[in-house]
Amino acid sequence: MTWKLGNEIKAVLFDKDGTLIDFDKTWAEINRKGALIAADGDAALADILLVECGMDLSTGKTRADSMFAAANASEIAAHMVAHGSPFEPEELMRRLDQTFVEGAESPWPICDLKALMQTLAGSGLSLGIASSDGEASIRRTVEVLELSSEIDFIAGYDSGYGPKPEPGMLLAFAAHLGLEPSQIAMVGDNGHDMEMARAAAAGAAIGVLSGTGTRQTLKALADVLIGSVADLPALVAAR
Template sequence: MALLHVDNRTIPIKGIVFDKDGTLVDFLHTWGYWVELMLDRFSSELKRLKLAPLSSDSYVLLGVTHRYGQGVVDYDRQGPLSVGSLNDLLTIFALQGYHRGLTWAQARLLAVQCQQAASKQLEDEQRIKTIPHVVELLQQCKQHQLKLAVATADDTLPARQQLNWLGIDSMFDTIIGHDSVARGKPYPDMIELVCRQLSLAPSEVVMIGDTNGDMMMARSSGTIASIAYLSDSSLHASDYPDADHLIYSYTDIAFS
């Protein structure tokens, strides 16, 4: 059993469950770009069908901040893009198509087609990069023989694929997505599944994530602690009421 040191507290653990987007990898680099691809393609298809294109309100509905000429520059850590499943996001897009005159079946199909095209472009470009100091942290974890898992709102296959692009997928003992369980975040199902796969009790693991949904999942499953990673200095404890600890850099964590 290793000792994790954070906020002047020492926590005995056997494993760590990580969120993926915004925790291991740069959220905006991948998903901000994905939003732009989705909105552009969806709007183009609406215009081709002689329907009103998407408006700037679409960014608000997805929980992202867009600036003209700069693209997506920030996101709500508690919003749909950050916490929601792929199905949630497709529903948001489909609703906008439906409100513009498509049938629900047409709107849903269009959302899926746009998603497939956007995801294909992400794959072709391998559009992903790690959060600073993540690789060093994972190496320390392996040195202390910790079991590592990823529990993400993304689907399992693309999550594995993206971590493979970075060459860090082999550092995790298991990787599961929203499609692996009946209920995603903030319910405890993902951590419960991870712990069964790793033969650990929730009380032997720590959850690290960038949303309060991650912290809620950790609390409801009974992890020994939850750690919120804050990528922006404008974020504060009030944004993470269910977190046990807050860090602004992975250098804030140590092991012995």
């Protein structure tokens, strides 16, 4: 591996879905449930909403950079209303947020996240999570995965820092740690993650191929692509 993480990097900010947890295993059925809620029980409309938000109905896979892959509950709700949901956007957002919390109770980790985080923290790196999910759901996921002692910072779309791909969540992480954005590496599986890193002038943008993003959608935005977060220790060890 020719690319390595520079010694100036002091912290790593992770996306959650597709990066730390398996996107489709965690979210496919919950997204189906959310679409049926948004369709007010109309199964045909629910299928339309699923397709419009990025799901392949036959495989359950989610398309790279689609609404389900990259957007927050507010954006997904507005998109579903624009494509036929009978609810007002704010009401649907509340219903979706409530449904999405279920995903926090049964996350499918990409790898042994406890061991990974302990290894990275043991290397002197501070660790955080920035997700388009709601903050309460992220915190519950961290609790379920028993990562509370390793994660120094959590931000969701509703934490007050602005949504991805705006730079706010990464800048807030830097301020929380007293670091410069150039001392932070962003790790994520979709374009919004890499765009947030660029907008914040992060020190590194690391794309993972374990989520909805593909080599084609990520290669122009990332400094380096790795298979999954399980490959991060090798980048750290190469410093």
